Amino acid sequence: xxxxxxxxxxxxxxxxxxxxxxxxxxxxxxxxxxxxxxxxxxxxxxxxxxxxxxxxxxxxxxxxxxxxxxxxxxxxxxxxxxxxxxxxxxxxxxxxxxxxxxxxxxxxxxxxxxxxxxxxxxxxxxxxxxxxxxxxxxxxxxxxxxxxxxxxxxxxxxxxxxxxxxxxxxxxxxxxxxxxxxxxxxxxxxxxxxxxxxxxxxxxxxxxxxxxxxxxxxxxxxxxxxxxxxxxxxx
Numbered sequence: 001x002x003x004x005x006x007x008x009x010x011x012x013x014x015x016x017x018x019x020x021x022x023x024x025x026x027x028x029x030x031x032x033x034x035x036x037x038x039x040x041x042x043x044x045x046x047x048x049x050x051x052x053x054x055x056x057x058x059x060x061x062x063x064x065x066x067x068x069x070x071x072x073x074x075x076x077x078x079x080x081x082x083x084x085x086x087x088x089x090x091x092x093x094x095x096x097x098x099x100x101x102x103x104x105x106x107x108x109x110x111x112x113x114x115x116x117x118x119x120x121x122x123x124x125x126x127x128x129x130x131x132x133x134x135x136x137x138x139x140x141x142x143x144x145x146x147x148x149x150x151x152x153x154x155x156x157x158x159x160x161x162x163x164x165x166x167x168x169x170x171x172x173x174x175x176x177x178x179x180x181x182x183x184x185x186x187x188x189x190x191x192x193x194x195x196x197x198x199x200x201x202x203x204x205x206x207x208x209x210x211x212x213x214x215x216x217x218x219x220x221x222x223x224x225x226x227x228x229x230x231x232x233x234x235x
Contacts (some may be wrong), residue, residue: 001222006075007193011061014151015054021158022047029163029193033185039194046202053209057147067132068140075144078124082117082145083152086204089113090156094168117208121145121215122222136201138223142216143209151210157201165189 022043031039063069089109097106120140129138161168169188172180176196185191 002084003055003073003076004063007061007072008058011054011120011147011151013052013058016220017155018047018050018151019055021155021162024162025158025193025198029165029190031190031191031194032186034194038196042198043192046198046205049202050151050205053147053153053205057144059115064160067134070132071128071137071140072144074124074128075141076148078120078141079145079148079152082120083149085113085152086149086208087156089217090153090204091160093131094157094160094171114211117149118211118215122219125216126221126223126226130227130230131223133224133227135217135224138220138224139213139216140217142212142219145216146209146212149212150205151206153204157197157204161193161197165193168192 026040026043030036061072063072093106093109097109124145125138125141126143129135132138166189169192172188172192176192179195180188180191183191183195185195
């Protein structure tokens with residue numbers, strides 16, 4: 001089907017972009033002051049995990065039932081919606097929220113983004129499980145969302161770092177500046193990329209997969225239980 005073909009292309013492009021952008025990181029910010037092997041291993045591990053998840057996603061796009069197709073469509077739609085939300089969050093939290101506002105406005109923005117993400121996952125996975133009487137179908141909605149948003153968040157953060165690193169290092173907070181001074185590194189941009197942000201990029205991906213899996217499971221459990229108790233017809 002068209003939606004399956006489109007998703008396969010998106011996951012394939014996302015996987016290739018992951019490899020490319022991680023490679024660009026080594027060229028743009030070569031970690032010559034730290035343990036080069038350490039960061040090579042880190043980059044390879046992160047790229048392998050994300051590309052591996054993308055490959056699994058490509059293999060899993062085939063749908064054998066109407067229920068599978070419903071879960072796939074809702075997971076994709078939710079993934080694009082929440083992907084846009086996280087792009088806005090990542091960019092505004094780094095570019096627009098100043099140091100003085102991070103403890104207040106920054107924390108509020110983070111809370112709203114996480115609540116919105118978890119809430120939408122729960123609602124859509126619950127609804128899907130309710131309609132299909134399947135906990136697994138509800139969980140699939142969350143997993144698709146997590147994969148798409150996680151990949152979007154990872155790639156968005158890397159691109160942001162490449163185009164605005166000069167600005168970002170001028171916005172480092174006291175704790176980051178202190179850590180940089182203690183690190184013994186001389187190049188602030190390289191240190192910031194590898195020691196502060198690269199792990200955060202991977203963290204966006206991991207966080208989305210975990211939220212998608214847990215939220216999808218809980219929503220699927222709620223929807224499945226409610227459908228059985230209310231004797232909801234299977235769609």
